Amino acid sequence: MIEKTITVQNKLGLHARPAALVVSEAGRFYAEINLNKDGLEVNAKSIMGVMMLAAEMGSQILITADGQDEEMAIQALEVLFASKFDEE
Amino acid sequence: MGKKLTKKNLVLDGVAVSPGIAIGLAFLLHHDELQVEEEEILPDQVASEVEKFKRAVQQTKEELRSIRRRVSRDMGEEQARIFDVQLLMLDDVMAFDETISAIQDRKRNAEFLFWENLNTAIAAIEASDHAFFRERAADIKDLGRRVLHNLLGIKHLTISGIRSEVVVVSPDLSPTDTIMMHRKNILGFATDMGGRTSHAAIMARSLEIPSVVGLRDATSRVEHGETIILDGNKGTLVIAPDEKLLEHYRAEQRKYLQWSSDLAALRDLPAHTLDHQAIQLHANIEFPDETDSALSHGATGIGLYRTEFLYLSRTDLPGEEEQFKAYKSVAEKMIPNPVTIRTFDLGGDKFSMYLKGYTEANPFLGQRAIRLCLQHPDIFKVQLAAILRASAAGNMKIIFPMISGIEQLRQAKEILGSVQEDLRARGVPIDPDIPVGVMIEIPSAVLVADSLAREVDFFSIGTNDLIQYTLAVDRGNEQVAELFDAFHPAVLKLIKQVVEAGQRAQIPVAICGEMCAEPMATVLLLGLGFDEFSMSSVSIPQIKKIIRSVNMEEARAVALHAIELETGRQIKAYLKEQIGNLHPDFLTADMT
Incomplete structure (x- = not known):
C-alpha cells in the first residue's frame, strides 16, 4: 500500500463535476483507493463518497492505494488534481 | 400545525425571483415526511x-x-x-x-x-x-x-401530480420539482429557503411562473388549502388576505396580465414618439440569464449590466475565465445590440467576503465601487481583462461607477489602457474601440460634467444614487425615506445640467435607475432630452407605450414647465395631470 498527500487546487473544490472526474479516474485501476480528509475516509470510486469530503480549495487530502497498479493510480490522481480539473 | 396566531393580512417578505401575481389556494408540499422503518428480514x-x-x-x-x-x-x-x-x-x-x-x-x-x-x-x-x-x-x-x-411503491407526491390550480408553498424546491411544473396548474411558488441564483429560481424565471423564495418560515405559517397571494414583483406572500386586499391584488393582477398580453404586441414595435423621434429602451440586468427576459420584453440593449453578483456569497474572487464566460454570453445573446457593463460596484450595502476589510461608519460614503477598484488594481484588472475579451464577441461598452472627479476617471482609464495593451501584446482579440463612459451619480460629477465629457464616450445617470447623494437621504432608513424624492427640483436641475453637458460635448447621455420605470417621469425625461433609458425588463413595455403616445414638442413643454416648479409635490401633481390627459390608465393607486 502506498500513500500521498495532495492539495485541492481548483477554486470551487471537489464539487459534483470534479468529483465525477476523480471517480472515473479512480475507476480505471484495480487498486483499492481511498481519500482521507481530516479523518474522514471515503472510497475514491464512489461519487457520493468523494462529494462527502466537501473538500474546498486548499484542503489536504491523503490518497491511499492498495493493489497491483497502486503506483500508477496515485500518479494519475495526482495529475488530475494538479490539472485543477481544467476549470481555470 | 396548531400555533397559528391571528394573521389577517399577514405579509411575509422574501426575495422576488420571478415576476407576476398569483392568487390561489395554498398547496403545502413537504418533503421530509417520509419515514423509513427498520425491519428485519428472513x-x-x-x-x-x-x-x-x-x-x-x-x-x-x-x-x-x-x-x-x-x-x-x-x-x-x-x-x-x-x-x-x-x-x-x-x-x-x-x-x-x-x-x-x-x-x-x-x-x-x-x-x-x-x-x-x-x-x-x-x-x-x-x-x-x-x-x-x-x-x-x-x-x-x-x-x-x-x-x-x-x-x-408510493406514487410521487410531486407537483406534477397536482391537478387543481394552486400556489405551491414548500421548504425548498428541488430541480426535479421545478421542472415538473405545469404552467396550467401551478399559479406560483413560494419557498422558505433559496436565493436568486438557486436552480429553482432560475427555472421559475424561464418558465415565467411568479415566485418568491427566502420567505424563511412560510411553510409553518401557511395552512394547506387557504387562500394566499403571492406577489412575484415585490417579493411578498400575503396570508389570510381580507376582501379589500384581495380586491386590490386582483386589480394588480389584471393590470399585470394586461401588460404582459400587450407585451407580445409591443415587443417588436419601435419606441418612437408620435413625431418619429427614436428612443432606446434598454434593460438593467444582474445575471446573464436575465438577457432572455430583456429580449422578450423588447429591450434594444442592456443599459446597465451589474456585475456585483459574481463577487457575492463566496469567499474567493471570480477568476478572469469565469467572468469572461458570463460577460460573453450576454454580449453574444444581445448582438447586434449594445451591452453596457458596469465594473463592480461593491461596498455600500454589497460586500465581497474576500474584500471586506474593516467596518465603515458610513459605507455609502466610504470605500465603494471605483474607489475600491483603484485601491485594488490587481482585482480591477482581472475584471477589465474579462470585459475586454468579451468585447470581441459583441457590442460592449464599459462604464465606471461612482466617479466623483476627473482624477479617478483618468486613473481608471490608465489601468484600462494597460490591460488593453497587455491583451493586444498577447494577441488576444478585443474590441479596440470599446466605448468608455462614467456613471453620473454624485453631485460633484454633475458639476464637473463638462470636463468629464471631454474624456469619455458617453454618460449614464444613475438616478438612485444621484438622488441619495443630492438630498443626503438614505432611502433604506425609514425615518427619512419620505425625503427621498426623484422629483425634487434640485435633482431635476442636476439631471438637466448633465444632459446639457453631454450635448455640448456631443456625447450621448443615458439614464438608468428606478426613475426611468416611473410612468410619471417618462414625458419629463423625454422633454429634458434623453433618448436612452435603461430599466428593469418588466417595465419596458409600459414605458414604450407612453413614449409611443407623445410627441417631442409636447414633452419639451412639459419639462420646461415642470422644472420651474418649486416643490417635488407640485412637480408630481403637474406630471400626473399631464400623463393623466394622455393615458388615464397609467395612473394607478400606488403611483399616488
Missing part, C-alpha cells in the same frame, strides 16, 4: 429484497433519463446536466453495492439501509461551511426520495 427473503432494490434503482434511472430528455429539449443541455450527477450516483458503490451487501449481511429492509447510506453522505455534506457544497445535499436527498418512493 434469510430466505434476502434475494427478493435485493431484487426489489435493483428494480427500484432501475425504475429511478428510467425516470431520471426521461426527465433529462425533457429538460434538455425544453430548457437546454446546461440545465439537463444536473441530472447526470444523480444518474451517476445511482451506479455508485456506496449507494448501490454497499446497500446490497448490507441487505445480505445485516438482513434488514432495503429502504432502511439505502436511506442510512445516503444519510451518512448527506450529513457529511451538510456539515460543510460552504453553501455551495451544502446545496448538493439537496440533490442527494431528491434522488434518495425518488428511489424510496419506488421502493415503497
